[in-house]
Amino acid sequence: MSSLPTITKATLAKDLRLEWRSKDVINAMLFFALLVVVIFSFSFNPTAEESRQIAGGLVWVAFLFASVVALNQTWARELRNQVLDAFRVSPAPANALFLAKAIGNFLFVSALEALMTPLFIVFYALRALGPGWQLVPVGLLGTWALVVNGTFFAAMSIRTRSREIMLPLLLFPITIPALLAMVQATSAILTGEASAKFWIVLLAVYNLVFTTVSLLLFESVLHAE
Amino acid sequence: MPIRGAKEGARSDSSELIVNPSPPACLNLPIISLSDVIKQFGRLAALRGITAEFLSGRLYVIVGDNGAGKTTLLRILAGLSQPTRGRVSILDSTDPRAVREQVGYMAHPSLLYDELSALENLRYFAQLYRINDEQRCRSVIFSLKLDPDLTRPVGEYSQGMRQRLSLARAVLHDPKILLLDEPFSNVDVGSARHMVELLAAMRNRGTTILLITHQASLLESASNEFVWMDFGKIIRRSRELELLQAL
Amino acid sequence: MKRAFPVFGLLTLVLLSFALYEALIGAPTERTMGEVQRIFYYHVSSAWTAFLLFLTNFIASVVYLAKKNSKADAVAAVTAEVGVLFCSVVLVTGPLWARPVWGIWWTWDMRLTLTLVLWLIYVSYLVLRRFSTSSQTAVIAAALSIFGAVDVPLVYFSIWYFRTQHPSPVIGRGGSLDARMWHVLLINWAAFLCFAFLICWSRYRLERLRRDVEETQALEALLEPRGVR
Numbered sequence: 001m002s003s004l005p006t007i008t009k010a011t012l013a014k015d016l017r018l019e020w021r022s023k024d025v026i027n028a029m030l031f032f033a034l035l036v037v038v039i040f041s042f043s044f045n046p047t048a049e050e051s052r053q054i055a056g057g058l059v060w061v062a063f064l065f066a067s068v069v070a071l072n073q074t075w076a077r078e079l080r081n082q083v084l085d086a087f088r089v090s091p092a093p094a095n096a097l098f099l100a101k102a103i104g105n106f107l108f109v110s111a112l113e114a115l116m117t118p119l120f121i122v123f124y125a126l127r128a129l130g131p132g133w134q135l136v137p138v139g140l141l142g143t144w145a146l147v148v149n150g151t152f153f154a155a156m157s158i159r160t161r162s163r164e165i166m167l168p169l170l171l172f173p174i175t176i177p178a179l180l181a182m183v184q185a186t187s188a189i190l191t192g193e194a195s196a197k198f199w200i201v202l203l204a205v206y207n208l209v210f211t212t213v214s215l216l217l218f219e220s221v222l223h224a225e
Numbered sequence: 226m227p228i229r230g231a232k233e234g235a236r237s238d239s240s241e242l243i244v245n246p247s248p249p250a251c252l253n254l255p256i257i258s259l260s261d262v263i264k265q266f267g268r269l270a271a272l273r274g275i276t277a278e279f280l281s282g283r284l285y286v287i288v289g290d291n292g293a294g295k296t297t298l299l300r301i302l303a304g305l306s307q308p309t310r311g312r313v314s315i316l317d318s319t320d321p322r323a324v325r326e327q328v329g330y331m332a333h334p335s336l337l338y339d340e341l342s343a344l345e346n347l348r349y350f351a352q353l354y355r356i357n358d359e360q361r362c363r364s365v366i367f368s369l370k371l372d373p374d375l376t377r378p379v380g381e382y383s384q385g386m387r388q389r390l391s392l393a394r395a396v397l398h399d400p401k402i403l404l405l406d407e408p409f410s411n412v413d414v415g416s417a418r419h420m421v422e423l424l425a426a427m428r429n430r431g432t433t434i435l436l437i438t439h440q441a442s443l444l445e446s447a448s449n450e451f452v453w454m455d456f457g458k459i460i461r462r463s464r465e466l467e468l469l470q471a472l
Numbered sequence: 473m474k475r476a477f478p479v480f481g482l483l484t485l486v487l488l489s490f491a492l493y494e495a496l497i498g499a500p501t502e503r504t505m506g507e508v509q510r511i512f513y514y515h516v517s518s519a520w521t522a523f524l525l526f527l528t529n530f531i532a533s534v535v536y537l538a539k540k541n542s543k544a545d546a547v548a549a550v551t552a553e554v555g556v557l558f559c560s561v562v563l564v565t566g567p568l569w570a571r572p573v574w575g576i577w578w579t580w581d582m583r584l585t586l587t588l589v590l591w592l593i594y595v596s597y598l599v600l601r602r603f604s605t606s607s608q609t610a611v612i613a614a615a616l617s618i619f620g621a622v623d624v625p626l627v628y629f630s631i632w633y634f635r636t637q638h639p640s641p642v643i644g645r646g647g648s649l650d651a652r653m654w655h656v657l658l659i660n661w662a663a664f665l666c667f668a669f670l671i672c673w674s675r676y677r678l679e680r681l682r683r684d685v686e687e688t689q690a691l692e693a694l695l696e697p698r699g700v701r
Contacts, residue, residue, distance in 0.1 A: 003355050010352040014338070021340040021378070077338070086336040086394065089303050090353035091325040149619070156616065159606035169599055170616065173592035174623050177630035184634065198633050206626050213622055217615045220537065223322070224608035225306050263694065266607065270693040307608075309690075
């Protein structure tokens with residue numbers, strides 16, 4: 001098992017290099033994220049007070065859509081030239097691949113969020129009335145909650161027909177508690193009316209539980225051709 | 226299914242006193258054995274009962290028409306796909322995944338990242354086998370007459386170059402068993418001959434090679450045995466290519 | 473064994489009729505809600521049955537992953553289907569009951585929400601099974617089933633806290649249940665359980681038959697003379 005961190009790191013480095021080489025995907029994704037924000041802001045045009053109430057929901061639903069598009073790309077590169085088979089015939093632990101992909105997605109989705117957040121703030125004139133620093137753990141935990149299951153279900157959906165549509169079908173129902181937690185925590189912090197502590201703990205537990213389950217089950221799914 | 230070749234091989238090497246360059250006795254034991262292996266995709270039977278043994282340190286050439294089940298057989302041996310029924314034993318293990326370290330696999334698709342250079346590709350795959358040796362990657366690339374310092378991404382390689390690099394990836398960890406699916410497709414004759422030489426040298430060092438090809442004549446001298454597959458079965462095994470073609 | 477199925481079917485029919493009679497006529501009329509409250513016997517019985525089926529699905533999935541036993545997979549497939557069926561009944565009868573009593577079709581009530589999320593999870597499970605191209609659908613499906621089961625407590629706590637923050641616009645079904653009502657409820661539940669078991673049994677036999685047919689066809693394909701392909 002000592003090879004796990006090494007191979008995770010190697011795979012992550014390889015993925016980042018690939019992303020960097022073919023920036024077309026990144027650019028398309030960033031533009032997609034931008035479009036989502038603009039269209040959301042366009043459709044809902046509330047006052048500053050109202051927006052504080054609904055921003056939590058808007059922001060996270062926008063993140064969810066953007067990350068689904070990003071997550072669907074996770075395995076696309078491994079399927080081209082069937083490179084995934086090269087990993088599968090090697091003795092490398094399957095979980096190294098999973099962790100590398102999940103961390104890669106985490107960085108990727110975080111980048112998208114980093115782009116979208118300031119736009120949301122500008123368009124909705126957002127300002128936190130509660131403890132704003134708590135938005136950082138909510139953002140990090142929430143993003144991991146989206147990508148850990150997303151990465152796993154994306155791997156599952158490569159074994160199905162019409163795989164692009166399968167990912168949201170599998171991901172959304174399971175993600176409901178996490179989404180509720182992200183939205184409620186964000187709203188609580190923005191409005192300053194309630195404490196976000198419970199939701200942050202819930203997100204942490206959610207992440208712990210699903211990261212464990214994913215690591216336990218990934219190998220069987222990877223080899224379920 | 227007669228497995229004549231295998232049995233003869235086992236019998237002929239009973240004496241330990243023979244002093245010749247042929248592989249030592251222990252290498253003539255079956256390293257791969259299949260018993261009644263069936264693989265079905267739904268109603269389609271890709272393998273219809275394969276029972277065979279393959280000996281250590283030999284080069285086997287698998288020939289047959291498209292759809293004969295050659296690729297399916299290789300994928301099962303590589304542990305990429307599980308047989309519907311039957312038993313596969315490789316290096317005394319019935320789970321191909323337990324011996325992955327000892328097996329090299331080259332598929333029809335390149336199994337390479339198009340956006341990375343040759344060295345970057347191999348460096349990554351080397352790490353999957355816990356090899357952290359830049360020199361090893363370079364020398365393998367070099368041995369296939371490619372330039373390790375070429376920064377061009379593999380996607381811009383010619384088909385022949387890509388095939389050679391794909392072979393380099395498969396032999397990187399110096400496996401005991403090498404499974405090759407059409408290594409010579411789109412490779413020019415000169416390079417193909419060079420690849421054959423390389424494979425023959427590996428075989429002489431004790432590597433067992435199973436190779437699928439439509440250009441069997443390239444391997445006439447290097448091959449130990451030709452295995453003819455048809456409609457999901459091994460229908461004949463022979464030392465001489467002509468015998469097979471006469472059928 | 474062959475006779476067991478029709479006998480059990482007949483028993484179920486009798487039990488269901490009795491339960492129906494008890495629910496519609498036998499049970500006392502609720503004071504405030506009136507006759508409409510009688511839907512409660514179906515609603516709650518279906519819910520408990522659905523939950524039990526989902527639990528079975530989870531256990532069968534774990535057994536499948538541990539033992540790779542294809543019977544366990546068939547059980548998992550069947551219980552998910554029938555579970556979704558009963559869960560749908562809950563989701564339809566819930567609003568039917570809520571509308572006259574609470575004045576609204578839907579509320580993000582603890583139990584309703586949990587049922588809805590369960591329904592969504594298991595529908596996605598069935599979709600996955602249907603869309604899978606893998607020769608090991610059972611493995612993938614079992615993995616999803618475990619994800620779903622692990623999710624349930626998290627869904628529970630999230631909605632529970634969500635509810636405490638946003639008090640429900642209506643008063644829940646507080647108060648204790650009349651002993652006679654309990655009695656009718658349990659009879660109905662027993663009847664529904666038998667009914668669910670009957671469907672599962674028959675569906676399981678069908679599933680096994682389907683797999684046998686597939687296997688036979690596969691065997692035939694093995695014997696097929698060359699050239700048919």
